[in-house]
Amino acid sequence: MEVEDLLTNLSKSVVLTMRQIPQLSLLPVTELENIPLGRLRRDATRLHAVCRYRKGVRKAEISGPSDVRCVDVHPAALNDDWQRYAAFLLYHEYLHALGFAGHDKTFRSLEALWPDEVARNMGQAFGKHLRKRTAKWLWKCPQCSKEYPRSRRGMGRYRCRECQVTLIDVRAEASGPNA
Protein backbone atom coordinates (compact mmCIF):
# COMPACT_ATOMS: atom_id res chain seq x y z
CA MET A 1 0.00 0.00 0.00
CA GLU A 2 1.22 3.52 -0.79
CA VAL A 3 2.30 5.46 2.27
CA GLU A 4 -0.23 8.20 1.50
CA ASP A 5 -3.10 5.67 1.44
CA LEU A 6 -1.77 4.10 4.59
CA LEU A 7 -1.81 7.46 6.39
CA THR A 8 -5.30 8.25 5.09
CA ASN A 9 -6.66 4.91 6.29
CA LEU A 10 -4.94 5.34 9.63
CA SER A 11 -6.44 8.80 9.99
CA LYS A 12 -9.92 7.52 9.15
CA SER A 13 -9.74 4.80 11.76
CA VAL A 14 -8.35 7.18 14.39
CA VAL A 15 -11.14 9.69 13.74
CA LEU A 16 -13.71 6.90 13.88
CA THR A 17 -12.38 5.85 17.28
CA MET A 18 -12.36 9.46 18.48
CA ARG A 19 -16.03 9.84 17.53
CA GLN A 20 -16.79 7.13 20.05
CA ILE A 21 -15.08 8.94 22.92
CA PRO A 22 -17.86 10.84 24.76
CA GLN A 23 -15.47 13.45 26.20
CA LEU A 24 -14.66 14.60 22.65
CA SER A 25 -18.24 14.66 21.35
CA LEU A 26 -18.56 18.47 21.38
CA LEU A 27 -15.34 19.02 19.42
CA PRO A 28 -14.99 19.20 15.60
CA VAL A 29 -13.48 15.70 15.38
CA THR A 30 -14.62 14.98 11.79
CA GLU A 31 -12.74 18.09 10.55
CA LEU A 32 -9.50 16.36 11.54
CA GLU A 33 -9.71 14.30 8.36
CA ASN A 34 -9.05 17.47 6.34
CA ILE A 35 -5.58 17.95 7.84
CA PRO A 36 -2.82 17.05 5.35
CA LEU A 37 -0.62 14.22 6.61
CA GLY A 38 3.07 13.83 6.00
CA ARG A 39 6.20 12.12 7.20
CA LEU A 40 9.10 13.28 9.31
CA ARG A 41 12.63 12.73 8.01
CA ARG A 42 13.69 9.11 8.24
CA ASP A 43 16.64 9.99 10.46
CA ALA A 44 14.62 11.88 13.07
CA THR A 45 15.24 10.32 16.48
CA ARG A 46 13.81 12.62 19.15
CA LEU A 47 10.54 13.49 17.40
CA HIS A 48 7.93 10.78 16.80
CA ALA A 49 5.23 13.01 15.31
CA VAL A 50 4.38 16.69 15.14
CA CYS A 51 1.38 18.98 14.66
CA ARG A 52 2.42 22.03 12.61
CA TYR A 53 0.27 25.12 12.84
CA ARG A 54 -0.37 27.61 10.07
CA LYS A 55 2.06 30.47 9.69
CA GLY A 56 1.31 33.30 12.09
CA VAL A 57 -0.93 31.20 14.33
CA ARG A 58 0.42 31.07 17.86
CA LYS A 59 0.00 28.00 20.03
CA ALA A 60 -2.26 29.82 22.46
CA GLU A 61 -4.59 30.86 19.62
CA ILE A 62 -5.32 27.43 18.13
CA SER A 63 -9.07 27.16 17.79
CA GLY A 64 -9.31 23.91 15.82
CA PRO A 65 -8.23 21.80 12.83
CA SER A 66 -8.44 24.74 10.39
CA ASP A 67 -5.44 26.33 12.16
CA VAL A 68 -3.29 23.30 11.43
CA ARG A 69 -1.04 23.17 8.37
CA CYS A 70 -0.16 19.48 8.64
CA VAL A 71 0.58 16.56 10.93
CA ASP A 72 3.79 14.64 10.29
CA VAL A 73 4.44 11.10 11.55
CA HIS A 74 7.77 9.28 11.75
CA PRO A 75 8.05 6.94 8.72
CA ALA A 76 9.38 4.13 10.94
CA ALA A 77 6.05 4.15 12.82
CA LEU A 78 4.24 3.27 9.58
CA ASN A 79 5.95 -0.08 9.54
CA ASP A 80 3.60 -2.99 10.42
CA ASP A 81 5.28 -3.52 13.78
CA TRP A 82 4.51 0.00 14.96
CA GLN A 83 1.16 0.84 13.39
CA ARG A 84 -0.69 0.65 16.69
CA TYR A 85 1.72 3.23 18.00
CA ALA A 86 1.28 5.33 14.83
CA ALA A 87 -2.48 5.42 15.50
CA PHE A 88 -1.83 6.66 19.03
CA LEU A 89 0.66 9.25 17.71
CA LEU A 90 -2.03 10.56 15.34
CA TYR A 91 -4.49 10.70 18.23
CA HIS A 92 -1.97 12.69 20.28
CA GLU A 93 -1.39 15.20 17.45
CA TYR A 94 -5.12 15.42 16.72
CA LEU A 95 -5.71 16.48 20.32
CA HIS A 96 -3.24 19.32 19.70
CA ALA A 97 -5.15 20.12 16.49
CA LEU A 98 -8.39 20.39 18.46
CA GLY A 99 -6.90 23.25 20.44
CA PHE A 100 -5.17 21.49 23.33
CA ALA A 101 -1.80 23.08 22.65
CA GLY A 102 0.28 22.05 25.65
CA HIS A 103 0.89 18.82 27.52
CA ASP A 104 -1.01 19.94 30.60
CA LYS A 105 -3.22 17.92 32.91
CA THR A 106 -6.28 18.24 30.67
CA PHE A 107 -4.26 17.07 27.68
CA ARG A 108 -2.87 14.06 29.54
CA SER A 109 -6.33 13.03 30.76
CA LEU A 110 -7.70 13.17 27.20
CA GLU A 111 -4.65 11.31 25.91
CA ALA A 112 -5.34 8.54 28.42
CA LEU A 113 -8.76 7.95 26.80
CA TRP A 114 -7.15 6.26 23.81
CA PRO A 115 -8.51 2.70 24.12
CA ASP A 116 -5.31 0.85 23.09
CA GLU A 117 -3.37 0.81 26.35
CA VAL A 118 -0.42 -1.08 24.85
CA ALA A 119 -0.04 1.58 22.15
CA ARG A 120 -0.21 4.35 24.76
CA ASN A 121 2.89 2.88 26.36
CA MET A 122 4.96 2.14 23.25
CA GLY A 123 6.78 5.49 23.17
CA GLN A 124 9.87 4.35 25.04
CA ALA A 125 10.25 1.18 23.00
CA PHE A 126 9.85 3.13 19.77
CA GLY A 127 12.49 5.64 20.89
CA LYS A 128 14.85 2.79 21.61
CA HIS A 129 14.08 1.26 18.20
CA LEU A 130 14.98 4.56 16.51
CA ARG A 131 18.24 4.94 18.44
CA LYS A 132 19.19 1.40 17.55
CA ARG A 133 18.64 2.09 13.85
CA THR A 134 21.01 5.02 13.91
CA ALA A 135 23.54 3.66 16.41
CA LYS A 136 27.14 3.49 15.26
CA TRP A 137 28.31 1.82 18.45
CA LEU A 138 26.94 -0.68 20.90
CA TRP A 139 28.17 -0.38 24.46
CA LYS A 140 28.17 -4.02 25.38
CA CYS A 141 28.30 -5.62 28.80
CA PRO A 142 30.90 -8.43 28.79
CA GLN A 143 29.04 -10.11 31.65
CA CYS A 144 25.34 -10.16 30.72
CA SER A 145 25.72 -9.25 27.00
CA LYS A 146 23.20 -6.41 27.28
CA GLU A 147 23.72 -3.84 24.50
CA TYR A 148 23.26 -0.09 24.76
CA PRO A 149 23.00 1.47 21.25
CA ARG A 150 24.76 4.84 21.05
CA SER A 151 26.11 7.21 18.39
CA ARG A 152 29.53 7.56 20.12
CA ARG A 153 32.04 5.26 21.72
CA GLY A 154 31.83 4.80 25.46
CA MET A 155 35.64 4.72 25.91
CA GLY A 156 35.31 2.70 29.10
CA ARG A 157 33.47 5.48 30.90
CA TYR A 158 30.16 3.66 31.41
CA ARG A 159 28.97 0.67 33.40
CA CYS A 160 26.17 -1.83 32.83
CA ARG A 161 22.99 -0.85 34.65
CA GLU A 162 22.45 -4.44 35.77
CA CYS A 163 25.95 -5.71 36.56
CA GLN A 164 27.95 -2.50 37.16
CA VAL A 165 30.62 -3.97 34.90
CA THR A 166 32.48 -1.56 32.54
CA LEU A 167 30.94 -1.62 29.06
CA ILE A 168 33.02 -2.30 25.96
CA ASP A 169 32.61 -0.66 22.54
CA VAL A 170 31.43 -2.85 19.66
CA ARG A 171 30.89 -1.42 16.19
CA ALA A 172 27.18 -1.65 15.26
CA GLU A 173 26.21 -3.54 12.13
CA ALA A 174 25.71 -1.33 9.10
CA SER A 175 21.97 -0.88 8.82
CA GLY A 176 20.31 -2.00 5.61
CA PRO A 177 17.63 -0.11 3.66
CA ASN A 178 14.85 -1.67 5.74
CA ALA A 179 16.55 -1.30 9.10
Ligand SMILES: [Zn+2]
Ligand atom coordinates in the same frame (compact mmCIF):
# COMPACT_ATOMS: atom_id res chain seq x y z
ZN1 LIG B 1 2.41 16.71 21.95
Ligand SMILES: [Zn+2]
Ligand atom coordinates in the same frame (compact mmCIF):
# COMPACT_ATOMS: atom_id res chain seq x y z
ZN1 LIG C 1 25.55 -6.48 32.41
